Amino acid sequence: MSRKRQSDTEHTVPALYAMVQPGLEPVAADEITRDLGGEVKKTSRGVVVFKLPEITPDILKLRTTEDLFVLAWGSDTLTYRPPDLVNFRKWTANRPDWGRLFRIHHAIRPKIKGKPTFHIVCQMQGEHGYKRYDAHQAIVDGLRNKVPPGLIAQEENAWLEVWLTIRGKTAVCGVRLTDRTMRHRTYKTDHVPASLRPTVAAAMVRLAGISPGMTVLDPMCGAGTILAEAIDLCNRRKTREVTMLGGDLDPNAVFVTGENLACVGQAQLARWDVRQLPLAAGTVDRIVSNPPFGKQLLTPQDVGPLYGQMARQFDRILKPGGRGVFLVAEYEPLRDSLRDVGWKPTRQHKVRVLGQPAVLSAWQKPDALATMSE
Numbered sequence: 311m312s313r314k315r316q317s318d319t320e321h322t323v324p325a326l327y328a329m330v331q332p333g334l335e336p337v338a339a340d341e342i343t344r345d346l347g348g349e350v351k352k353t354s355r356g357v358v359v360f361k362l363p364e365i366t367p368d369i370l371k372l373r374t375t376e377d378l379f380v381l382a383w384g385s386d387t388l389t390y391r392p393p394d395l396v397n398f399r400k401w402t403a404n405r406p407d408w409g410r411l412f413r414i415h416h417a418i419r420p421k422i423k424g425k426p427t428f429h430i431v432c433q434m435q436g437e438h439g440y441k442r443y444d445a446h447q448a449i450v451d452g453l454r455n456k457v458p459p460g461l462i463a464q465e466e467n468a469w470l471e472v473w474l475t476i477r478g479k480t481a482v483c484g485v486r487l488t489d490r491t492m493r494h495r496t497y498k499t500d501h502v503p504a505s506l507r508p509t510v511a512a513a514m515v516r517l518a519g520i521s522p523g524m525t526v527l528d529p530m531c532g533a534g535t536i537l538a539e540a541i542d543l544c545n546r547r548k549t550r551e552v553t554m555l556g557g558d559l560d561p562n563a564v565f566v567t568g569e570n571l572a573c574v575g576q577a578q579l580a581r582w583d584v585r586q587l588p589l590a591a592g593t594v595d596r597i598v599s600n601p602p603f604g605k606q607l608l609t610p611q612d613v614g615p616l617y618g619q620m621a622r623q624f625d626r627i628l629k630p631g632g633r634g635v636f637l638v639a640e641y642e643p644l645r646d647s648l649r650d651v652g653w654k655p656t657r658q659h660k661v662r663v664l665g666q667p668a669v670l671s672a673w674q675k676p677d678a679l680a681t682m683s684e
């Protein structure tokens with residue numbers, strides 16, 4: 311390589327990619343652009359490829375992403391046939407400057423005590439004419455003599471990990487810059503059934519648009535994930551004087567929320583029934599919630615009546631112009647109930663939560679004064 315080309319390569323910041331919950335790519339792209347000043351280059355299902363002027367530990371502040379990687383190579387023209395394997399090995403062996411990618415990794419994730427560990431992870435979705443094991447082996451072969459010596463093989467949560475992710479005709483390969491705390495957080499010490507993924511809760515509170523002085527409510531708070539993410543977002547943005555309210559029918563959920571919020575921040579919590587909320591009319595600015603859905607928590611015939619009563623309560627307590635953000639599996643009953651009280655949909659994202667399809671939607675209650683002046 312000529313000296314000029316080598317110095318150009320050294321000065322070009324490599325691309326990064328984020329793994330996100332399928333369906334949340336636009337929300338993650340918005341966070342990457344606005345909060346980090348990144349430039350999104352490409353998105354595909356569950357993956358956002360982006361560039362930053364500089365790669366610093368600030369990337370670990372992202373909240374809607376599950377994992378971050380520095381890109382070694384990517385392709386969206388896989389053939390689904392065995393020649394892909396030859397390319398995986400060739401691209402891994404020839405394309406990236408692995409030494410540089412590993413140095414970027416070490417700057418973000420400094421060595422911890424004990425022997426440093428290493429692992430190659432291969433994920434594959436879709437019907438391909440080769441096995442996941444073969445794709446994994448292609449990366450092992452391509453990386454021969456490129457990995458620093460002295461690393462101990464470790465199956466899970468290794469310090470240094472190279473991942474190959476194949477989804478249909480798309481593949482990305484890179485060095486993982488994050489660990490499990492990005493997707494699971496550190497505050498979630500206690501759980502309830504059907505507790506929400508923190509990254510999904512983070513996407514919901516971003517869509518809510520919380521401003522100083524607001525009152526934010528999750529009336530079916532479960533383990534308190536949405537409240538924790540809302541408090542965290544307000545803390546990081548220095549959004550002052552926000553009142554957080556939470557409650558649940560299940561007293562254990564209220565207790566668990568208290569435990570999980572202990573090291574995050576303050577919320578007023580109560581045991582209540584969403585169908586009879588003990589809150590005064592027109593006192594809440596934002597409702598962000600994940601009502602019970604799926605066989606685990608509700609029978610299909612219970613969904614419609616519950617959502618209908620819930621929507622009438624929400625309409626009573628929300629201020630005119632206020633917003634609601636909801637995640638449900640059964641979208642039609644929610645949509646019909648909120649339309650019945652006159653709310654307007656503003657955003658909709660089809661996502662997958664706990665392995666099942668769900669809809670994340672944002673709604674606005676009309677502002678009576680604004681409507682009169684139209």
Ligand SMILES: C[S@@+](CC[C@H](N)C(=O)[O-])C[C@H]1O[C@@H](n2cnc3c(N)ncnc32)[C@H](O)[C@@H]1O
Nearest residue numbers: 505506530531532533535559560583584600602
């Ligand atoms: C899907 S879970 C919420 C999970 C929560 N977002 C989390 O991350 O842990 C739904 C919650 O609604 C609560 N719930 C069910 N019926 C309710 C009702 N009538 N009033 C209040 N809460 C209710 C359940 O106890 C459960 O905790």
